[in-house]
Amino acid sequence: MSSPATQTPAGNATTTIVAAATPRGHGGIAIVRLSGPRALTIAERIFHGSQRLGDSPRLVQYGHFLDANQGRIDTGLAWYMQGPRSYTGEDTVEFSSHGSELVVELLLDAALAHGATTAQPGEFTQRAFLNGRLDLLQAEAVLDVIQAGTRQDLSNALGATSGRLSQQITHLREMVLAATVQVEADIDFADEDIDPASRQHVSSQLTSAMELLENLRQGYDGARERGSGWMVLLTGPANVGKSTLLNALAHEERAIVSATPGTTRDWIDARVIWGGELLRLVDSAGLRVSADEVEEEGVRRTQALAKEASVVAFVVDGSQGWPCEDANRTALGLAQILVLNKCDLGVVAKVPEEVQEGKVVVEISARTGEGLERLQEALMSALPRSQDRRQGIFRKRHDELLSGCEASLGRALHVLAREPEKAAADLQESLRQLASLLGEEVEDMVLDRIFQEFCIGK
Ligand SMILES: Nc1nc2c(ncn2[C@@H]2O[C@H](COP(=O)(O)OP(=O)(O)OP(=O)(O)O)[C@@H](O)[C@H]2O)c(=O)[nH]1
Ligand SMILES: [Mg+2]
Known part of the structure; x- marks a missing residue:
């Protein structure tokens, strides 16, 4: 990292920016941060503790926040980071208030009234970059x-x-x-x-x-799933219990379940974290030849999703004979896992040898929860292994x-x-x-x- 002290602040660094660093909405606490040459002056007009913020850099202080008319906004904490020893390389103050959207608005208004400007997305990090605190990577x-x-x-x-x-x-x-x-x-x-x-x-x-x-460069493909989690597709013929399975795995009533085949038309997803990995479970329209235009489009989407997914689980109704529809072919070819559902009704389906080759077969009942742990393990084992997700770009x-x-x-x-x-x-x-x-x-x-x-x- 280059020395921050030798860099001249670039961009808008003559201005002092302010923004909420925590997401909008209600929460335990909220953080509002100020950065720029007047951060301390503005913050000291808003925050009043037992000491002046400027007298105690890098120390957390308890006090209260006042608006521009000296009206009390909230009580909370504040700390001052003197530039260049701060994230942005500039003088920075952070306020920690109760996590109320109104309090945050009032704190922002107060800072603006005292001369701050609203930060652009990423502007704190951009300043850190321009001030040599971080390189672009x-x-x-x-x-x-x-x-x-x-x-x-x-x-x-x-x-x-x-x-x-x-x-x-x-x-x-x-x-x-x-x-x-x-x-x-x-x-x-x-x-x-x-x-x-x-x-x-x-x-x-x-x-x-x-x-x-x-x-x-080899690491690049493995990073494709960044942010969205590994996609796990639940596919298979209509009415086999895919939506029931999604709900059971995600522990929420995410998808509509009904005894009528063709219930799910478009895909529905639910996020779960298993073993520290974020997975995006996707339930999709049952694969079958249909005269219904919307359902047909749903089937096309399912087939496209199967190509994108990190793991494809092909679900069938295990209490029935093995389904032989043509509509299954693409997804079945891509599936790593075959799920025989409804085992509470007895397992009748026999997986043809040529279909089973190289795939894991798991018997479950999405209704009673039987076998779900084994399925979860099988899904996790089918995720790309860590050596296939090398450190890289x-x-x-x-x-x-x-x-x-x-x-x-x-x-x-x-x-x-x-x-x-x-x-x-x-x-x-x-x-x-x-x-x-x-x-x-x-x-x-x-x-x-x-x-x-x-x-x-x-
Ligand atoms: N006995 C039993 N019934 C199940 C099980 N899983 C699902 N069902 C029932 O099977 C029917 C279809 O379930 P869904 O989850 O809607 O099936 P789907 O595969 O999503 O159906 P489509 O969206 O139409 O493709 C419903 O009546 C469920 O209650 C199970 O493990 N055992
Ligand atoms: Mg469904």
Whole structure:
């Protein structure tokens, strides 16, 4: 991380911004934060404790909050972080009040009345970036921590906020830079004067850089599910008990259940956290050939979802014979788990050998709850294993830049011996791509797009 003290605040840093850092609505507590050159002055007009906030940086104080007309708003806590030793690198004050939407509004109004301006989404983090407290990869990772839906994503994002990914990119850049310096130095010599060992060294350095790049990029696909959790699709013929099963697994009456086939038309989801992993269970329209246009569309959607899902569980009515409808084919092919439901009525269905191959069969009763624990274990075991979810990059922006960098390095390696000038140009290009990753040469438009993804108050 670069030293914050050496950076000049950029952007709107002459203004003092304010926003609620906690979500809207009622809660135990709410936090309102101020950041900027007048944060302390404004905060001291609002908050009154036994000491002045400015006399006790980094200490939590108890006191009361007043509006611009000296009317009491609430009692609560406040603390002052003196810049540059704060998240944004600026003077920052945070108020912790009761979690009332009205109190938060009044605190914001008071701050605005005293001269603060409303923060834009992600502006606190943007300021941290502009003030050199975080590089761009770290700033983006803050959002990834907030949105992480799996333990793996969380630990990956946390690592990135603390600079693990930045270190890897910086290391990569040093390797490419050393190779570039060598290639550029060699350009001035005739071919026969160049030490073959030096060229060999450059080429092996670039090869290692490309391996590191490839490794980082492999993590990208695994991060697809970030924020939404792993998708587990419950599919199968109509009326087999998929909706009943969703409700039983989620412990809530999420989907409508009825004895009439074709009850579920569109997909319905419920989130659960099992073993620290966020899963999105999706119930879908029963697969069958139907004359009903809406139901037909539902079936099409189910088939599309089956391709997207991390785990597909194909549910059948175990008290009936094995269903042989054509409509089942796609989902059945993608399913890792076959669920024989309604086992409370006795199990009659025999899974054909060619269908069962490589799949786990679980007998359950969604109605009585029998076998649900085993099903839950089977679903968890079917999630992509942790080695398939390697630590790496999260975002399309990263993947695009790294893939561009990989291509430039590949080209440089290819022409290194014959056309060193071309190789040098490609190496410079790859250095630019790595700099953009760290946020050193990024257009404002790209920055705006990144920070707009954040919520207000972060
Ligand atoms: N005996 C028994 N009945 C069940 C069980 N699970 C579901 N049912 C019944 O089967 C019928 C259909 O259940 P749903 O959950 O609506 O089935 P579905 O697969 O979602 O049906 P569609 O949405 O029409 O595709 C209802 O009458 C349920 O009460 C079970 O484990 N045992
Ligand atoms: Mg249903």
